[in-house]
Amino acid sequence: MQLTLNEQELVAKARNGDEGAVTLLYDAHIEAVFDYIRYRVDSTEEAEDLTSEVFLRMVRGLVGYKEQGVPFRAWLYRIAANLIVDHYRRREKTQLASAPEYAASDEPDPLDHLANEEEAMHLRLALRRLPEEYQNLLILRFVEDLPHTEISKILNKSAVSLRAMQYRALKALAEQLNELSTSYNAFRKHNL
Amino acid sequence: MDDQFTPEEQHLIERLRAAPKVKLSASTREAIRQQMLSEFRTSVVAAQRPATFNRYHLQRLIVWCAAASIIIIVAGLLFLQNRSQSTPNHEATTLVASSDNQVAIAVASPTETLIPTIPITITPAPSVVTEVPSEVPSTETSVPIPSTPPEKIVVVEGPITTVVNNVITIHDFNIEVEAQHPILNLIDVGDVVRIEGTIGSDNQIVASMVSNITSASMVNNTVAATVNLDGLVEAIDGALITVNGIQAQLDADNPVLRTLQVGDFVSVQGDFQANGATVVLLVARITLIDNATLPENNCWYHDTGMGMGHWHCDGMGMGIGMGMGMEAMGMEAPPGMGIEPGMGMGMGN
Numbered sequence: 001m002q003l004t005l006n007e008q009e010l011v012a013k014a015r016n017g018d019e020g021a022v023t024l025l026y027d028a029h030i031e032a033v034f035d036y037i038r039y040r041v042d043s044t045e046e047a048e049d050l051t052s053e054v055f056l057r058m059v060r061g062l063v064g065y066k067e068q069g070v071p072f073r074a075w076l077y078r079i080a081a082n083l084i085v086d087h088y089r090r091r092e093k094t095q096l097a098s099a100p101e102y103a104a105s106d107e108p109d110p111l112d113h114l115a116n117e118e119e120a121m122h123l124r125l126a127l128r129r130l131p132e133e134y135q136n137l138l139i140l141r142f143v144e145d146l147p148h149t150e151i152s153k154i155l156n157k158s159a160v161s162l163r164a165m166q167y168r169a170l171k172a173l174a175e176q177l178n179e180l181s182t183s184y185n186a187f188r189k190h191n192l
Numbered sequence: 193m194d195d196q197f198t199p200e201e202q203h204l205i206e207r208l209r210a211a212p213k214v215k216l217s218a219s220t221r222e223a224i225r226q227q228m229l230s231e232f233r234t235s236v237v238a239a240q241r242p243a244t245f246n247r248y249h250l251q252r253l254i255v256w257c258a259a260a261s262i263i264i265i266v267a268g269l270l271f272l273q274n275r276s277q278s279t280p281n282h283e284a285t286t287l288v289a290s291s292d293n294q295v296a297i298a299v300a301s302p303t304e305t306l307i308p309t310i311p312i313t314i315t316p317a318p319s320v321v322t323e324v325p326s327e328v329p330s331t332e333t334s335v336p337i338p339s340t341p342p343e344k345i346v347v348v349e350g351p352i353t354t355v356v357n358n359v360i361t362i363h364d365f366n367i368e369v370e371a372q373h374p375i376l377n378l379i380d381v382g383d384v385v386r387i388e389g390t391i392g393s394d395n396q397i398v399a400s401m402v403s404n405i406t407s408a409s410m411v412n413n414t415v416a417a418t419v420n421l422d423g424l425v426e427a428i429d430g431a432l433i434t435v436n437g438i439q440a441q442l443d444a445d446n447p448v449l450r451t452l453q454v455g456d457f458v459s460v461q462g463d464f465q466a467n468g469a470t471v472v473l474l475v476a477r478i479t480l481i482d483n484a485t486l487p488e489n490n491c492w493y494h495d496t497g498m499g500m501g502h503w504h505c506d507g508m509g510m511g512i513g514m515g516m517g518m519e520a521m522g523m524e525a526p527p528g529m530g531i532e533p534g535m536g537m538g539m540g541n
């Protein structure tokens with residue numbers, strides 16, 4: 001994060017209508033928020049739309065924002081997490097919910113991707129098969145590299161429960177990656 | 193939290209950390225920024241501006257003004273009501289004791305103004321002096337006592353304590369009446385009278401109007417009555433009749449004149465008016481009292497309204513005071529029983 005020391009000062013200025021301050025906040029957090037969302041949704045387009053909505057809600061909520069001893073980004077992640085939940089609820093109304101299968105993904109053909117892109121795709125797909133809490137924890141902890149104190153605020157969980165959840169989440173992710181790897185290998189073997 | 197991971201877990205974590213991240217394109221990033229700033233200007237920046245006076249504020253203002261007006265009106269009414277009730281006590285504070293008697297002194301306070309519509313409570317309380325602004329017209333017509341319009345009018349009502357020459361004493365207030373005023377022939381100790389006047393140089397009230405009718409006595413639409421005269425008709429000369437030695441002028445076409453005879457008992461209300469060199473009572477209302485209603489002992493009760501009145505007894509003293517609504521209660525106190533709070537004895541008519 002580029003901003004930590006002066007973050008609350010920036011927030012205060014933004015609340016007072018300082019456009020430069022709100023721009024700095026945006027620049028400081030846009031990539032991380034987008035990363036987090038991208039891991040949680042199926043497509044880049046969905047992630048961009050949701051990221052945009054996160055920052056719209058940020059500026060709308062600035063007046064009522066209260067500093068609670070955690071970095072400003074924790075609030076942004078919380079907004080993003082809620083938006084993702086709403087996003088899937090809306091989608092469930094229009095189409096039957098289904099766990100994102102490899103073949104059902106709207107990702108481009110994995111054969112067209114480089115190895116690192118395949119790796120990223122695998123990880124996202126595996127994460128998407130996990131319960132929502134596991135996804136949030138693993139992404140925030142290991143992709144976004146947030147400390148447990150912030151994650152506990154974002155997910156509204158105690159540090160002890162996070163520790164236990166982290167163990168189960170990593171185990172579940174390993175299982176999903178194994179399943180996806182088996183499925184992917186079979187797919188490639190069948191199509192080559 | 194100090195995490196301890198197995199090698200398999202550590203490997204998985206490294207995979208997560210090393211996973212390539214999708215980069216947000218510069219155009220998308222800028223588009224999101226502009227969208228956010230636009231929202232920022234309409235929400236946060238607008239909130240920083242002073243609130244505009246919109247329709248909502250106008251409605252709130254109207255409601256507040258209406259509520260404030262109601263409160264002010266109610267408070268004003270309560271104030272006037274309290275002032276009306278407390279007037280006698282308040283005015284008592286304006287009294288100054290002279291060496292001989294107490295007199296009423298009109299001490300005008302700039303903030304104390306009596307509203308003319310407030311009825312003046314008349315009671316035989318020890319102090320019944322009411323200050324009336326001079327510009328307020330009285331509901332009763334002044335008797336023709338020429339006097340300079342007073343700046344401050346003092347109103348005294350109550351039973352007469354003494355009459356010495358042309359000085360009437362009511363509740364220890366000395367009121368000087370014009371020596372030749374015909375009302376002096378009508379009033380006596382105990383009569384309840386209403387006197388308006390001004391404060392003279394010797395702190396004595398100089399009467400500008402004397403009435404033995406204490407209640408507002410507008411008997412018709414044009415003529416107010418300040419004098420009540422009860423008695424036997426002694427002479428009839430056309431429309432000019434004499435009652436108890438007082439000449440009373442009736443309208444020539446007054447129907448009472450057709451049947452009125454000398455010896456009839458009448459109750460006359462009117463105003464003294466100058467008639468050349470003499471003063472006559474210009475009759476506003478005349479009532480022929482049926483003799484059958486008179487008690488056998490030649491006494492009668494004269495109700496002056498408002499539950500007040502007095503007994504008249506030919507050749508005897510009379511108890512004068514307040515009937516206190518006895519007639520209204522279907523009761524009539526007989527003379528001489530001392531029921532009325534009479535203020536002494538005098539010569540009866």
